[in-house]
Amino acid sequence: MEKFTSHTGIGVPLRRTNVDTDQIIPAEYLKRVTRSGFEDGLFAAWRNDESFVLNQPAYAAGSVLVAGPDFGTGSSREHAVWALQNYGFKAVLSPRFGDIFRGNAGKAGLLAAQVDEKVVQRLWDLVEQHPGTEVTVDLESRTVRAGEGPDAVEDSFDIDDYTRWRLLEGLDDIGITLSSEAAIEAFEKTRPAYRPRTIA
Amino acid sequence: MGRTLAEKLWDGHVVRSAEGEPDLLYIDLHLLHEVTSPQAFEGLRLAGRTVRRPDLTLATEDHNVPTIDQDKPIADLVSRTQVETLRRNAAEFGVRLHPLGDIEQGIVHIISPQLGLTQPGMTIVCGDSHTSTHGAFGALAFGIGTSEVEHVLATQTLPQARPKTMAVTVNGSLPAGVTAKDLVLTLITQAGTGGGQGYVVEYRGPAIEELSMEARMTVCNMSIEWGAKAGLIAPDQTTFDYLEGRAEAPKGAAWDEAVEAWQSLTTDDDAEYDAEIVLDASTMTPFVTWGTNPGQGVPLGGVVPSPEDFEERNDQVAAENALKYMGLEAGTPLRDIKVDTVFVGSCTNGRIEDLRLAAEIVQGRTVAPDTRLLVVPGSVRVRLQAEEEGLDVVFKEAGAEWRGAGCSMCLGMNPDQLAPGERSASTSNRNFEGRQGKGGRTHLVSVPVAAATAIRGTLSSPADLPPAPEKGV
Numbered sequence: 001m002e003k004f005t006s007h008t009g010i011g012v013p014l015r016r017t018n019v020d021t022d023q024i025i026p027a028e029y030l031k032r033v034t035r036s037g038f039e040d041g042l043f044a045a046w047r048n049d050e051s052f053v054l055n056q057p058a059y060a061a062g063s064v065l066v067a068g069p070d071f072g073t074g075s076s077r078e079h080a081v082w083a084l085q086n087y088g089f090k091a092v093l094s095p096r097f098g099d100i101f102r103g104n105a106g107k108a109g110l111l112a113a114q115v116d117e118k119v120v121q122r123l124w125d126l127v128e129q130h131p132g133t134e135v136t137v138d139l140e141s142r143t144v145r146a147g148e149g150p151d152a153v154e155d156s157f158d159i160d161d162y163t164r165w166r167l168l169e170g171l172d173d174i175g176i177t178l179s180s181e182a183a184i185e186a187f188e189k190t191r192p193a194y195r196p197r198t199i200a
Numbered sequence: 201m202g203r204t205l206a207e208k209l210w211d212g213h214v215v216r217s218a219e220g221e222p223d224l225l226y227i228d229l230h231l232l233h234e235v236t237s238p239q240a241f242e243g244l245r246l247a248g249r250t251v252r253r254p255d256l257t258l259a260t261e262d263h264n265v266p267t268i269d270q271d272k273p274i275a276d277l278v279s280r281t282q283v284e285t286l287r288r289n290a291a292e293f294g295v296r297l298h299p300l301g302d303i304e305q306g307i308v309h310i311i312s313p314q315l316g317l318t319q320p321g322m323t324i325v326c327g328d329s330h331t332s333t334h335g336a337f338g339a340l341a342f343g344i345g346t347s348e349v350e351h352v353l354a355t356q357t358l359p360q361a362r363p364k365t366m367a368v369t370v371n372g373s374l375p376a377g378v379t380a381k382d383l384v385l386t387l388i389t390q391a392g393t394g395g396g397q398g399y400v401v402e403y404r405g406p407a408i409e410e411l412s413m414e415a416r417m418t419v420c421n422m423s424i425e426w427g428a429k430a431g432l433i434a435p436d437q438t439t440f441d442y443l444e445g446r447a448e449a450p451k452g453a454a455w456d457e458a459v460e461a462w463q464s465l466t467t468d469d470d471a472e473y474d475a476e477i478v479l480d481a482s483t484m485t486p487f488v489t490w491g492t493n494p495g496q497g498v499p500l501g502g503v504v505p506s507p508e509d510f511e512e513r514n515d516q517v518a519a520e521n522a523l524k525y526m527g528l529e530a531g532t533p534l535r536d537i538k539v540d541t542v543f544v545g546s547c548t549n550g551r552i553e554d555l556r557l558a559a560e561i562v563q564g565r566t567v568a569p570d571t572r573l574l575v576v577p578g579s580v581r582v583r584l585q586a587e588e589e590g591l592d593v594v595f596k597e598a599g600a601e602w603r604g605a606g607c608s609m610c611l612g613m614n615p616d617q618l619a620p621g622e623r624s625a626s627t628s629n630r631n632f633e634g635r636q637g638k639g640g641r642t643h644l645v646s647v648p649v650a651a652a653t654a655i656r657g658t659l660s661s662p663a664d665l666p667p668a669p670e671k672g673v
Contacts, residue, residue: 018493027263027613027635028612030235031281033242033285034238045638069514073394074630074632076329076345077235100329104346119648120328162359177354180216184224192461197256198227198255
């Protein structure tokens with residue numbers, strides 16, 4: 001996984017709450033067996049609407065998505081994270097994320113930054129008034145910055161310490177766990193014999 | 201201080217814990233299906249890793265599979281490739297697979313309990329958010345993403361931050377005709393789609409204890425729909441009775457040892473939850489959704505709400521969007537809403553008790569002329585059991601379509617989809633935009649409401665139906 005320290009890119013206002021992963025990528029796009037190419041399914045239904053934010057040239061090259069609360073609820077599909085990444089998004093800001101989505105983002109290297117609802121509102125106003133405005137998400141200092149002058153936004157975001165560390169270091173989770181091999185083996189010896197096995 | 205059930209399950213599976221790091225949890229059972237596993241196996245292959253415990257892993261084909269012509273090759277080539285990829289991966293890595301055509305094939309969350317693999321006290325994961333279903337047995341069960349699937353395949357463990365605990369205490373008894381589905385839909389509307397976020401929820405109280413094992417699964421299944429990490433119900437005699445004698449349940453002395461251990465899986469009297477919600481089941485009524493998330497619901501006797509009925513601006517906007525998408529006007533009585541397709545099935549309501557309940561209502565009646573009723577058993581075993589009881593005949597005589605097992609129209613990854621603008625009453629779990637087909641409009645309902653709706657053609661409960669012309673068998 002690539003290291004993530006800070007990213008600056010065009011902010012995309014998604015004025016929606018409860019953006020479930022079926023909206024991020026509908027089921028019909030989940031049939032691939034690779035990890036790439038999912039950008040064609042990103043927000044597929046909404047992209048049929050000409051006025052949808054990603055269909056506006058000023059936002060089409062965006063890489064920082066600013067969404068309302070309960071982003072990434074519903075289905076566990078990691079394809080939702082891949083679709084955002086394959087499109088070019090590096091970070092998503094929301095006041096609240098679906099648990100599984102947030103976990104998936106952390107594993108795949110997409111920054112899911114939890115910000116106050118007021119920050120989302122101010123960022124929406126800012127990037128809508130000035131389309132193309134760049135938003136900086138700095139993982140080192142856990143801050144989000146955008147704009148200049150009186151409309152400028154600067155605030156902190158939340159992300160758990162462990163995910164932050166892994167993203168900053170670009171670490172592979174499986175590699176970390178395999179260093180606990182001895183502990184896993186020791187635990188396995190304590191498992192009750194009545195626990196089921198799928199293969200005799 | 202005592203511990204909650206969730207804490208006991210958690211503590212019993214910690215392989216390693218360290219300050220400032222998530223706990224490393226051991227996973228007792230890893231369930232796989234074709235959609236969320238291919239990239240995980242590919243990851244293993246690229247890293248030269250193996251499946252650590254194939255004997256704690258089980259795979260099946262459910263999301264993509266057609267529900268007709270199941271003996272023929274899958275017509276959709278992309279779906280077929282995904283299913284064949286799972287077959288190749290299972291063979292290469294030594295994973296037990298129940299493929300299409302196998303008697304144990306079916307929706308992953310239906311076959312594992314049915315086999316007796318889902319047992320109290322276990323940790324169970326699957327690359328599928330409805331893994332919460334297995335919590336009905338007093339197991340800690342939750343959905344994971346594909347990177348985590350790869351992690352569990354390689355290590356049989358998962359790093360996880362310790363969640364908070366919540367009790368949902370349901371007092372009283374559900375009135376006749378009101379089901380576990382109505383209970384959980386009522387809860388989700390009250391708590392909101394994010395209300396359970398960060399919590400392992402334990403459902404408890406008299407109304408929960410009275411539920412059958414299958415109804416308990418319906419409740420736990422929808423835990424994810426209000427954001428909970430997992431849903432749990434403490435195991436009791438109902439649980440043990442369900443499990444005893446199943447193919448993969450412990451036998452003989454091991455059974456006695458297991459039951460003794462399982463009996464300790466309750467929340468201690470002096471344990472404290474981080475939060476609690478208290479509900480009264482006796483006041484509940486058939487409950488349906490009107491909007492595009494599972495928290496947008498009302499009693500069937502109510503009307504479609506108006507955006508102004510909501511206090512928060514975000515909820516108002518969400519309601520406006522939902523009304524537009526659903527093609528509904530505020531103030532319309534729910535019972536006046538005409539439905540094109542009724543879907544009975546899914547990991548929420550695709551078990552034998554669900555099919556019996558639906559059959560009882562359609563028996564001797566006829567599906568409304570402009571309405572289609574699709575009945576999809578959750579597994580091959582459920583289908584065979586239903587056929588043995590003659591339920592398939594009841595459905596077919598009423599004009600319903602009787603299908604093979606799979607996820608089907610719950611998410612429309614196979615050909616069972618709504619057309620744009622088509623409206624469904626569905627016993628499944630999600631009414632998201634386009635979930636059942638592009639432009640499709642979904643109302644989540646209980647099994648009795650689904651069956652009655654199929655007969656009347658508008659959202660209905662069995663109480664709305666005239667008496668059936670003939671007495672049932």
